[in-house]
Amino acid sequence: MEIINLEGTEDTPKIILDKTNKIFEISGRSLPEDSAEFYQPVLDWLEEYAKDSLPETIFDFKLEYFNTASSKLILDVLTALEDIKNAKVHWYFYEEDEDMEEAGEEFSELVDVEFELKPY
Template identity: 35%
Template sequence: MKSLIIPEGNYTPYICFDTDTNVFEVAGESYSEYTLEFFEPVLSWLSGYLAQNSQSLTFNFRMNYFNTSTSRRFFEILKMLEDFYHQQNNEVVIHWYAKSNDLDMIEAGEDYKDDFATLPFHISVQKID
C-alpha cells in the first residue's frame, strides 16, 4: 500500500502515514467545520492499512490546535490503533507532543492516554522558556 500524504491546509492538518517506516504523523492545526469530510478518507485508508499490516507502528500527534470535532476523529484513530494492537498483537506506540506552555494540549494528551490506557502512550512536553 502506498503512503498517505496530505499537505497541511488552511484548516486541516498535515497527514503523513509512511508505509516504508511505519511512522504515521498528524501535525499542525485542525479546525475545519467539516472534519468528517477531511478525515473520512484518512480513517478509511488507515483501516485498510491496519487490516493488512503485520509490522509495528509508531503514531505521532504534533498538534498546535484542534477543535472538538477533530478530537472525535482522533478518538476514532486511537480506537483503530487499540484494536490493531490487541487483535494483531503488534507493537503500537503513540507519541503525543505538546509545548510546556500549552496546557490544553497537554490535558488533551492526558485524556486520550486515560481513554486508551492499554496502548503504549507517551506524552512528550517540550520545555518553552
C-alpha cells in the same frame, strides 16, 4: 500500500501515513469545516493497514490546535490504533501548552493504546 501525504493548511493538519518509510503523523491545526469527511480517508487507511501492519507502529500526534469537532475524530483515529499490533502513540505538545498536554492525558485514558506524552 498507498501513501497518504497531505500538506497542512490554516485549518487542516498535515498528515503522513507511509508504511514503507514508517511515518505515521498528524500535525498542525485541525479545525476543518467537516471533520468527519476530512478524517474518513485516515480511518479507511488505518483499517487497511491493520490487516498487514509492521511489527511496531509509532503514531506521532504533533497538534498545535484542534477544535471540538476534530476531537471526536481524533478519538476515532486512536481507537483504530487499538486494532494494530504494537501500536504506540507519541503525543507531542509545546512544553508550555498545558491544555494540549491535558488533551493527551485525556485521550490516553479513553483508549487502550500505549501513550507517551512528549514535550518539545
